[in-house]
Amino acid sequence: MINLRVKIDPLPLDEPIVVRLRNSLSNTPSEADAILIARDDGRLEYDFHGFSLVIHPAEPEEYDGDVILVLPGQATAHRLIRASSQHNTFLVTEQCDQLCVMCSQPPKRHHTDLFSQFAEAALLSPKGAVIGISGGEPLLHKDRLFEMLRTVTAARPDVTFHILTNGQHFEASDVAELLEIGTSRILWGVPLYSAHADTHDKIVGKAGAFRRLERGLGILMRCGASVELRTVVMRQNASDLADLADFVFTRLSFVHVWALMQMERIGYGRMNWTKSFFDTSSDFLPVATAIDRSVARGTSVALYNFPLCSVPPEYRPYAPSTISDWKRKYLDFCSGCGSRAACGGFFEWYSHNEGFAGLGSI
Ligand code: SF4
Numbered sequence: 239m240i241n242l243r244v245k246i247d248p249l250p251l252d253e254p255i256v257v258r259l260r261n262s263l264s265n266t267p268s269e270a271d272a273i274l275i276a277r278d279d280g281r282l283e284y285d286f287h288g289f290s291l292v293i294h295p296a297e298p299e300e301y302d303g304d305v306i307l308v309l310p311g312q313a314t315a316h317r318l319i320r321a322s323s324q325h326n327t328f329l330v331t332e333q334c335d336q337l338c339v340m341c342s343q344p345p346k347r348h349h350t351d352l353f354s355q356f357a358e359a360a361l362l363s364p365k366g367a368v369i370g371i372s373g374g375e376p377l378l379h380k381d382r383l384f385e386m387l388r389t390v391t392a393a394r395p396d397v398t399f400h401i402l403t404n405g406q407h408f409e410a411s412d413v414a415e416l417l418e419i420g421t422s423r424i425l426w427g428v429p430l431y432s433a434h435a436d437t438h439d440k441i442v443g444k445a446g447a448f449r450r451l452e453r454g455l456g457i458l459m460r461c462g463a464s465v466e467l468r469t470v471v472m473r474q475n476a477s478d479l480a481d482l483a484d485f486v487f488t489r490l491s492f493v494h495v496w497a498l499m500q501m502e503r504i505g506y507g508r509m510n511w512t513k514s515f516f517d518t519s520s521d522f523l524p525v526a527t528a529i530d531r532s533v534a535r536g537t538s539v540a541l542y543n544f545p546l547c548s549v550p551p552e553y554r555p556y557a558p559s560t561i562s563d564w565k566r567k568y569l570d571f572c573s574g575c576g577s578r579a580a581c582g583g584f585f586e587w588y589s590h591n592e593g594f595a596g597l598g599s600i
Contacts, residue, residue, distance in 0.1 A: 242564060243314040244306065245294040251310040256318070256358040257291065259284060261302040270305075270362055305359045307352070318359040319367070325562035326363070327370030328356045330383065334375040336404050337443030338429075339510045340470050342502040345374055353382040360390040360397055370400045377407040384412075387419045400466075402427040405454035406447060416461045425494065426458060429468045432478040433485035441474055452489075459492045467493045468542075470501055471525060472514045479528035487535045496532060498525055500543040504587040511592060519548035519596035529553060546581040547597045561585055575599035 249255075259282075261274045272284035272291050282301065284291040293315065295301070303321030319326050330353065334345035360369055376383050390397055405428040416424075428451070431441045435448035458465055467490060469475070469482060479498070486496050501507050501515050518525055525541070532539045541549060541557040549557050559582035568583040569590060575581070577600050584593075 241296060242317045244317060245296070245313060246308065246315045247290075247292040247294075248311065248313050249289070249291065249308055251308065254307060254309045254352060254355050256305060256307055256355050256362070257284075257286060257315075258303065258305045258362045259293075259301045268362060270358065274302075303364055305362045307355055307359065318356070319363050319369075320564075321364050323563055324368065325370070325564060326367065327372050327562070328359070329372055329374070330356060330376050331374040331379055333378050334373060334404070335378065335406060335444065336375070336447060338506065339441055339443070339474065340472060340501050340507040340514055342505045342507050343372075343374065344505045349374075349379070351379070351382060353379070353386045357386040357389045360386075361393055363394075363397060366396050368398050368400060370402070372402040375404050375406070376401060377403050380407060380412070384415055384419065387424070388415075391419050391423050398422075399424045400427060401425070402468075404429060404442070404447070405451045405458075406444075408454040408457040410457060410460075413457065413461050416458075416463060421462045421464065425464045425466055427466045427468050427497075428455065428458070429470070430455075430482070430490075431469055431472075432475045433481040434478060437475060437478055441472070455490060459490075465490075465493045467496045468499055469497065470499045471516050471518060472501060473516050474514060476516045476521075476524040479524045480531060483528040483531040483537070486532065487537055491537065493537075495538045495540050497540045497542045498528060499541075500548075502543070502585050502587065503589060503592070504585070508587070515592070517594055517596075518544065519594040522550055522553070526550070526553060529556060543582065543585070545584060545594065545597060546577050547575070547600050548594050558582070569597075571597070571599050573599075 256270055257272050258268060258270050260271050263273060272286035274282060275285045276283040280294060282293050300322060304317055305319035306315040307318050308315045318328060331349050332346040333349050363369060401424055403426060430451060432438045438448040439445055503511050529539050539556060542560040544557045546554050546557055559580060561582040565586045566583050567586050572578055
């Protein structure tokens with residue numbers, strides 16, 4: 239697991255600052271650049287406007303081009319952008335209006351607004367960056383989120399976003415703004431767990447969520463937005479997947495891709511693991527049926543977070559490596575596996591004692 243925090247010598251700050259770490263002056267210099275002036279014994283010292291900024295990486299790693307967020311009084315900085323990674327995500331809020339049984343990031347009551355800092359970090363990101371936005375529910379702070387997106391998309395035509403949202407907060411009045419930001423600049427990741435309103439509402443812990451989601455998806459469709467529909471496969475909805483495949487085809491055929499996902503064993507996902515985890519290595523039939531129905535009708539489907547050996551061979555082409563590099567691990571038996579390079583492995587917090595029954599190197 240890669241640590242997304244790095245120790246620093248605390249700075250005398252009143253406000254959060256965003257700093258880009260550079261090994262040397264670049265041809266696109268910025269006021270936010272700190273230049274490396276000394277490297278010794280796991281200590282990297284940068285010059286930042288004449289002040290010394292010292293970081294203490296736990297492991298030898300390259301930081302050139304990384305963008306960090308330093309908060310007043312804190313002895314660790316957040317690595318908002320790792321220049322060498324394709325997996326950079328801004329956690330813009332921890333607040334949420336749903337309580338999903340498998341939530342990996344249980345909501346918190348309080349919110350700290352760092353949208354300006356996130357915008358600054360995105361503006362400093364490497365060319366062609368795809369930036370993930372997640373929460374909590376980012377659209378609980380829709381005005382600030384849209385402001386950030388407008389700022390970045392106007393100044394950086396090469397940067398695109400992948401935004402996870404529960405789809406509850408889109409309004410018809412958002413259409414103009416979404417069109418102004420640019421529909422090609424955002425892929426919206428929106429969860430739908432069942433074609434049956436009561437099952438979906440129960441899974442997300444909110445009465446009426448399914449109906450609001452239908453409305454939200456309708457608004458995205460009117461904008462011509464790109465949508466990645468996401469369905470975590472669980473005991474609660476495995477038997478509904480075939481119906482959901484029909485629903486996606488008949489009602490949501492505009493979606494870019496329908497992703498069937500495995501659970502993460504963290505947060506509420508860990509608390510509810512035994513009653514929710516559906517072992518697709520033992521019973522793949524519900525997923526296979528959903529894929530078969532979708533493929534036959536031209537719906538694009540994918541399996542996210544499935545170890546390749548948990549998937550029957552004929553369905554493995556649908557299972558790309560999707561677990562972010564910083565939270566991915568492999569198990570002992572993976573060392574002899576010929577498919578390791580193509581396999582996304584496991585979440586760092588996966589526990590094999592309570593996990594898939596039928597795995598092994600392939
Ligand atoms: S053995 Fe490990 S690397 Fe190979 S497919 Fe299974 S999980 Fe992936």
